[in-house]
Amino acid sequence: xxxxxxxxxxxxxxxxxxxKKGRGMLIAxxxxxxxxxxxxxxxxxxxxxxxxxxxxxKKNGFSNVxxxxxxxxxxxxxxxxxxxxxxxxxxxxxxxxxxxDRKECVLAVRQMARMHRAVRGLMQEPLMIRRRTExxxxxxxxxxxxxxxxxxxxxxxxxxxxxxITCRTRPGFILYESQxxxxxxxxxxxxxxxxxxxxxxxxxxxREFEAFAEQIxxxxxxxxxxxxxxxxxxxxxxxxxxxxxxxxHNILFGEDDIYIQNFERCRPDLQVxxxxxxxxxxxxxxxxxxxxxxxxxxxYEKELPLSEKERKFxxxxxxYPEKFWKIANGxxxxxxxxxxxxxxxxxxxxLEMERGRKEFLGQFRQTYGV
Numbered sequence: 547x548x549x550x551x552x553x554x555x556x557x558x559x560x561x562x563x564x565x566k567k568g569r570g571m572l573i574a575x576x577x578x579x580x581x582x583x584x585x586x587x588x589x590x591x592x593x594x595x596x597x598x599x600x601x602x603x604k605k606n607g608f609s610n611v612x613x614x615x616x617x618x619x620x621x622x623x624x625x626x627x628x629x630x631x632x633x634x635x636x637x638x639x640x641x642x643x644x645x646x647d648r649k650e651c652v653l654a655v656r657q658m659a660r661m662h663r664a665v666r667g668l669m670q671e672p673l674m675i676r677r678r679t680e681x682x683x684x685x686x687x688x689x690x691x692x693x694x695x696x697x698x699x700x701x702x703x704x705x706x707x708x709x710x711i712t713c714r715t716r717p718g719f720i721l722y723e724s725q726x727x728x729x730x731x732x733x734x735x736x737x738x739x740x741x742x743x744x745x746x747x748x749x750x751x752x753r754e755f756e757a758f759a760e761q762i763x764x765x766x767x768x769x770x771x772x773x774x775x776x777x778x779x780x781x782x783x784x785x786x787x788x789x790x791x792x793x794x795h796n797i798l799f800g801e802d803d804i805y806i807q808n809f810e811r812c813r814p815d816l817q818v819x820x821x822x823x824x825x826x827x828x829x830x831x832x833x834x835x836x837x838x839x840x841x842x843x844x845x846y847e848k849e850l851p852l853s854e855k856e857r858k859f860x861x862x863x864x865x866y867p868e869k870f871w872k873i874a875n876g877x878x879x880x881x882x883x884x885x886x887x888x889x890x891x892x893x894x895x896x897l898e899m900e901r902g903r904k905e906f907l908g909q910f911r912q913t914y915g916v
Contacts, residue, residue: 555634561577579637591675593623594676594677646831653804666786768858787812792821826864
């Protein structure tokens with residue numbers, strides 16, 4: 547981010563005392579506390595939804611999230627003179643969760659469960675978002691006398707443009723991501739098969755593809771359609787929303803508390819997906835230690851118990867070879883002129899960890915009876 551972005555702060559009612567660069571952001575000290583300036587490429591409607599969601603969490607007793615700030619005119623998105631769009635968020639500070647520290651991971655998971663519980667209380671009523679008032683044809687409406695825009699509040703489920711939110715209420719949304727990734731893996735295999743000259747990664751990928759494809763088929767079929775229907779109804783009936791990216795980078799340890807940030811991927815979905823993502827990450831870093839993963843799961847259930855079907859779904863997610871998909875996705879998104887040396891190293895490391903992952907799955911199934 548270029549330092550010229552500092553000028554964007556002039557559009558906010560903030561007094562700057564100094565700035566420094568962070569990862570993908572510009573951090574500023576102000577009279578209202580530290581804030582972060584970041585580029586933004588999403589829609590205004592989704593951002594309004596996110597602001598209402600995090601604001602609602604704070605009102606519902608879970609204040610350890612990063613809220614969005616509005617500019618002097620009430621907008622969440624501002625632009626510089628070149629048209630680059632930015633948002634300003636509260637900067638939480640703190641350090642990322644240490645995935646090698648079991649005690650710290652347990653505390654992080656308990657905080658995640660508290661956030662999930664707060665979400666359930668928040669979403670009992672329709673989430674209201676602000677939408678700019680459109681002027682009627684032939685009238686100068688839509689703004690106040692001083693030129694600032696006017697807004698009205700409407701239920702979020704009436705916003706057709708929030709397709710990534712509303713589509714989650716359609717049948718099959720729980721498996722949507724898995725099905726999409728399966729299609730991407732098949733495209734990667736087709737691309738590699740058609741290559742006239744195959745490198746070491748290509749040959750290794752094709753050799754191992756069928757074994758991982760079989761794991762995907764088993765994972766997707768472990769629960770039948772009726773069970774998936776029950777889980778989808780659970781999401782709708784109990785107003786479940788997951789963070790969508792609840793990894794160690796977005797759970798921060800401050801001096802006195804634990805914070806959760808970056809709700810850009812928040813959506814209606816099984817909250818156990820957040821638990822899966824975090825536990826998978828820490829288990830991968832700890833050689834698929836079941837004791838490590840079990841400690842995290844038990845910590846979560848002390849705050850928010852899981853149903854039998856949620857445990858079964860959790861097992862299917864651990865069974866799914868997500869790391870294999872990530873490697874294939876990275877391979878397809880790289881510059882094709884560069885040799886896939888890094889992807890080959892990752893695939894070899896994945897194959898070395900497979901024994902540990904299978905032992906983890908066996909212990910999980912034996913312990914939880916799924």
